[in-house]
Structures are given as structure tokens and as C-alpha cells.
Amino acid sequence: MIRKVAGALCAEPRDPVVEIGPGTGALTGRLAAHYDDFTAIEIDERAVAVLREEHPNVDVRHTDILETDWSALAREKGRALHVIGNLPYNITSPILFSLLDARDALSEAVLMMQREVAERLTVPPGNKRYGAPSVQVQLLAEPELLFRVSRHVFKPKPNVESAVVRLSFGEDANRTEGVEVAWLRTLVRAAFGQRRKMLRNSLRKWTKDQGIAFPNGWDRKRAEALSPEQFVELARHLDEAGARVNG
Structure with a gap:
């Protein structure tokens, strides 16, 4: 061995x-x-x-x-x-x-x-x-x-x-494509922290509470349904919408 x-x-x-x-x-x-x-x-x-x-x-x-x-x-x-x-x-x-x-x-x-x-x-x-x-x-x-x-x-x-x-x-x-790793890590951990909940609930503080919509109807998905690349896309979307600054 x-x-x-x-x-x-x-x-x-x-x-x-x-x-x-x-x-x-x-x-x-x-x-x-x-x-x-x-x-x-x-x-x-x-x-x-x-x-x-x-x-x-x-x-x-x-x-x-x-x-x-x-x-x-x-x-x-x-x-x-x-x-x-x-x-x-x-x-x-x-x-x-x-x-x-x-x-x-x-x-x-x-x-x-x-x-x-x-x-x-x-x-x-x-x-x-x-x-x-x-x-x-x-x-x-x-x-x-x-x-x-x-x-x-x-x-x-x-x-x-x-x-x-x-x-x-x-x-x-490295497939983070310019998204800050610390922000991505925070988002991913929050999504899986309540893995049985839909993303619209587990990530509410960065979306609904700030009037920011999910892309591609992902609000009805659970964390386990998103690929790593889709998490990058979601992080970029929320970042560009100002969720990081205000969240």
C-alpha cells in the first residue's frame, strides 16, 4: 500500500x-x-x-x-x-x-x-x-x-x-472565473447550510430581502441541484446586482 x-x-x-x-x-x-x-x-x-x-x-x-x-x-x-x-x-x-x-x-x-x-x-x-x-x-x-x-x-x-x-x-x-473565492464560499455554505430548503429561502438575505431575483428560475431549486459552475454564475449574478455590498 x-x-x-x-x-x-x-x-x-x-x-x-x-x-x-x-x-x-x-x-x-x-x-x-x-x-x-x-x-x-x-x-x-x-x-x-x-x-x-x-x-x-x-x-x-x-x-x-x-x-x-x-x-x-x-x-x-x-x-x-x-x-x-x-x-x-x-x-x-x-x-x-x-x-x-x-x-x-x-x-x-x-x-x-x-x-x-x-x-x-x-x-x-x-x-x-x-x-x-x-x-x-x-x-x-x-x-x-x-x-x-x-x-x-x-x-x-x-x-x-x-x-x-x-x-x-x-x-x-480554477473555474471560479473572476468571482472572489471568499464570496463564493460564503454563498455555497449558506445554500448547503439549509440543504432541504429551496434556494429562495436559504439565500433569502441576498435575494428577496433585497429585491433581487434569481436567474433562470433557480429560486425553486435546492443547493444539491446546482453544479459548481452554476454556483459561480449565481455568485456573479448576485455580486453584479449589489447583493454582497448590501448583504
Whole structure:
């Protein structure tokens, strides 16, 4: 399984590769043997000591992954980063969105995560798992569910199944088309915050309360019916109508 995860990276030997939370290095050794510029970011002090002793050629950084400045690291390395890691279940979302926010500094991210979360990132509109994370990830990256991982391959065995996802970044992957990402994120979260309600109710503060009509009869749709591209269109429509300023 370690070989399969490591092989999912689309990086050349001289590309900068960053591993998130390597622990004591189950994956690190294989990666460090293949990539000349390899960085490991680990918060646990004891794990850091082990990594530095067993992998002296690795740039081990003792820091919190959520405090990592990806843009600064990419500038230091001189090119876009290739990220890989087994994400802790309790902070998967914060890490994921920190990577999306740093998309200009990244080439790709190969991430192992809870299977349910991985599937949510890649499902189409209308699927019961389609939600705010689906929309945001699909607009800012090209997500691909590579393979599923049985919980039985881990020791100790977790209670959930896992999966590995690749997020590819770059200009072609960003489909927000000039709409401010923060505004789009606010709108999408509001729409899915009351997902069983029609958009005319869940987004009322930006529409009916301000006398702004929905485009294309979308007021009678629920959030799960709109594609990521349609959310961009809706955000642009409301933005141009002044909903952001007044809302």
C-alpha cells in the first residue's frame, strides 16, 4: 500500500515534494529515496527526532501543518509544490481548505483521508453526498478518487475506511472565473447550510430581502441541484446586482 500511495504522485525526481504529518516515517523513506528535494512537516517532537535521525537527507520541519505558509515554501523551493500525506481525520477539512487557499503555490496534492470525505469531494450534483466541499474543491482543483484503502491494512485498525484522492492545481483547474473565492464560499455554505430548503429561502438575505431575483428560475431549486459552475454564475449574478455590498 505504501508503494501504491507513493506512486500516485505525478512528480519528477527534482520536483519539491512535501509530506504532511509523516509520523515516524512509514512513507517517508520511500519518498526520500526517489525525490531529491523532500520536506516533511511534523508537529510531534518525538517523531521529528526519529525522522531526523533515520532520514538525514530529509528537510524535517517541526511545525503545525495548519500554520504552514505554502506560498513562502514554494518560493523557497523555487517552484510549485507536490504535496502528499495521510490526513488526520479530525483536521482533514482545515488542511484541505488551507491547500485550496494556497493553490497557486501547489502543483498537486495526493491525500489519504476518510473514504466518506474523499467520495464527497468527487461526486456530481444530485448525489446525496454532494455538498459545499464538493463545490469548492471541484471549482478550485481537479479532484480524482484514485483508490480505496481498507481499514484492515492499518495497525491499530481504525473504525472507518479510507481512500486516496489526487487534487491537481493550476490555471486550468480554477473555474471560479473572476468571482472572489471568499464570496463564493460564503454563498455555497449558506445554500448547503439549509440543504432541504429551496434556494429562495436559504439565500433569502441576498435575494428577496433585497429585491433581487434569481436567474433562470433557480429560486425553486435546492443547493444539491446546482453544479459548481452554476454556483459561480449565481455568485456573479448576485455580486453584479449589489447583493454582497448590501448583504
